[in-house]
Amino acid sequence: MRLNVLVFPCGSEIGLEIHAALRHAKDIRLHGASSVSDHGEFAYARYRRIDAQAGSPGLVEALNALVDEWGIDLVLPAHDSVIPLLAEATALRAPAAVPDAGTAAVCRDKRLTYDRLRHLGIVPADVEGLAREYPIFAKPAIGQGSQGAERVDGPERHRQLLDSGIAYVFSEYLPGAEYTVDCISDAEGRLLHAAPRSRARVKSGISVRSAPASDAGAMVAMAGTIAAELRLRGAWFFQVREDREGVPKLLEVAPRIAGSMALSRMRGINYPLLHVYAHLGRPFTVLPQEHEVVLDRALANRYRTGLRYSRVYLDLDDTLVLRGAANPLLVALLYQWQARGTPVVLLTRHAGDPLECLRRHRICPELFERIEHLRDRTPKSAAIGDDSEAIFIDDSFAERLDVHRNCGIPVFDLDAAEQLLDLRA
Known part of the structure; x- marks a missing residue:
């Protein structure tokens, strides 16, 4: 029996990676929905645009209509902002591939993330008030990727961010290389594999060139400690940046598919597929490959035409x-x-x-x-x-x-x- 999987919002970079990973899966039938006109309608054969926005009171009702119409077995969130909403949506008539509401809230807010994981010794040092010395690092407490993150070089800019009305996390400046660590855990939250990769080129907060990290021991160890603490199921990832001594420090944790997980998919681990299995309680094993591969992403074209031909x-x-x-x-x-x-x-x-x-x-x-x-x-x-x-x-x-x-x-x-x-x- 094939599983009916609904991806929302399906036109995000996350939704497009889910499509690429699952479109050939023989036991998956993909469905996509978005609340805005996006690329999802060019990628998903079964697509619906809904009026309800993420966070609007009608979202669960709109998703439930699709759950009933399409016989959906699992809802896959494809944006960070949707995860805590679905985690709290007790009225949703299909399970969602999200953690419990408390863990979802912790992962969505970096202040809560750092508070929860600080005892592990992997979190960068906080900066309270104006710093004694600069530069420091600033990042919105609620956000994704490197969007809005910046190096702060002096007290004037620091004051501007403090007075901006946006909640920021201010921490020690990390001058080293930045990495993402793709992780897969089983249905019980046991970590099965961690695959660190570089963020060699970033555009609009998204890693568009990535390759497997060569010196990954510390990051793999970090994955184990985070997994033991948060017990996330299925696919998840975290981002780190190295400090002045080359020690990786945590930037954020996200309990979802990452768009550039395609790199790890090319090395034998289909994260979206295993994410589905984990959240439906199915057993699975992983078989990672170790060949060299580099991922580089760019805009690609798809077309909708009025051609009718026989x-x-x-x-x-x-x-x-x-x-x-x-x-x-x-x-x-x-x-x-x-x-x-x-x-x-x-x-x-x-x-x-x-x-x-x-x-x-x-x-x-x-x-x-x-x-x-x-x-x-x-x-x-x-x-x-x-x-x-x-x-x-x-x-x-x-x-x-x-x-x-x-x-x-x-x-x-x-x-x-x-x-x-x-x-x-």
Whole structure:
């Protein structure tokens, strides 16, 4: 039986990593919801935008409507602000992958986090009032990532932050490298694995370049002490920064998936999947891999089009086969069309035998409804005829112009074919 999992808000970086990690899981059926228009509707095939904002009184009611409609087995929060809300939501009609309300509150407020974990000796030294010497470090007490964090170099800026109306945590300045430690614990809160990774490049508070940390012993030990104290289930992480002596000091703990957990996923641990298992009480083991890998993140495009087509006409040379190899994007599209029952006609002027070319490049001829081999100057538009619900893909502008003028159907070069690929799950 497949589990119906609801991700909210699904368009956050966290929600998109959950999608990437779970979209191929055979026992998971993903559903996404957001309270604002976001990228989630381009990633989640089962998507709903709800009117209730996080923190609004109607949020639980709106989520319950989706729980009932979709038969949701588990709700996965995909933003820090949602975790304490769901932890307190006793009226929610499906379990949520969150800690108890008290622990959720501790993790959400860095003042409470530091108070709870100070006896472990891993928390940076507090600065009360104006500092005796600068620089010091300031970070909003309630926030995520490195958003709003700054080095404070003197009393003037320190006073501004004290008078800003925002609750800050002021602590010793930590000049060293910053790391995130991805952790996975079982259903009883026992730590199974900790994977420290660098935060080599950060954008808008999000780590966008990360690699496994080479000297990780102290951070792995820190993971054990935090796990024993908080007993978090499933996936969670904490961030540290090294002091002047290279000793890692705690910045924050978050009981959720991290967007850059994709790095650890590439090394054998699917944190979102194990997070689901832990919160549903399922047993599991981990099998970490130790190969080198670097994660670098950037904006990626997805598209929603108004195209409606019932057949595809596809060129061979310099299109399906490009630079002496099969074009991986078009091969993926061939299998997408095959699964959806969309017939594809290979329409080619190939100088040799098209079947031999397909076999040489390991492209299955049965993926095509038929192969039209034009051996003379017959325009491709004549081969398409009055097939008005088709599309045409060809690298040649002259061929595209002919087809568009004479058949009136949409035509695409290779650079535009990516809009046809549906990666939603």
